[in-house]
Amino acid sequence: GIQVEQSPPDLILQEGANSTLRCNFSDSVNNLQWFHQNPWGQLINLFYIPSGTKQNGRLSATTVATERYSLLYISSSQTTDSGVYFCAVPPSGTYKYIFGTGTRLKVLA
């Protein structure tokens, strides 16, 4: 089956710093979503981004489907950005999502 790897697995930042999270997937996909899982476990959808670039405030994401990767950029990080970031993809021909390994982010005040 499809493999979805994220890097780095853990990241510690000072407040105000910028970061780039990466998601690599092993097969072609029809979509990709980025999520932030808050400390209570709720998954918050950040981007629905099968290809191209999108921006929402301090966050932006780029997916290069032909090269099978996506990047999530966080600028001017805040302590509330802490949590786990997941990318998830549906293998071609399906609607079910396979989640990546996750990046655990901690932003220090």
Place this chain on the structure above:
Amino acid sequence: GAVVSQHPSRVICKSGTSVKIECRSLDFQATTMFWYRQFPKQSLMLMATSNEGSKATYEQGVEKDKFLINHASLTLSTLTVTSAHPEDSSFYICSARGSRAYEQYFGPGTRLTVT
């Protein structure tokens, strides 16, 4: 819009008993819902795909007789953990497929503890 709820949010049960978790799409109809399990500090693992009016499709390694899934209406899917054991303790999350084919909306999760 596109809100998914789960009930209960947290449940503790004794080993050997069964527990039912509900997943509801509140403001849209969902012909397909998905159930995931997440152990501490791990990623979400897809357990099964639930289609309204038909049998669920389970992922490899998931015991269908232990994790009973019923999708009786376009807004409700239930997961019943039968004869629960401490190793079933986990965070269970459902999602519902929206009107745009590849978008999914996730519930807040149910934390199950089996003592």
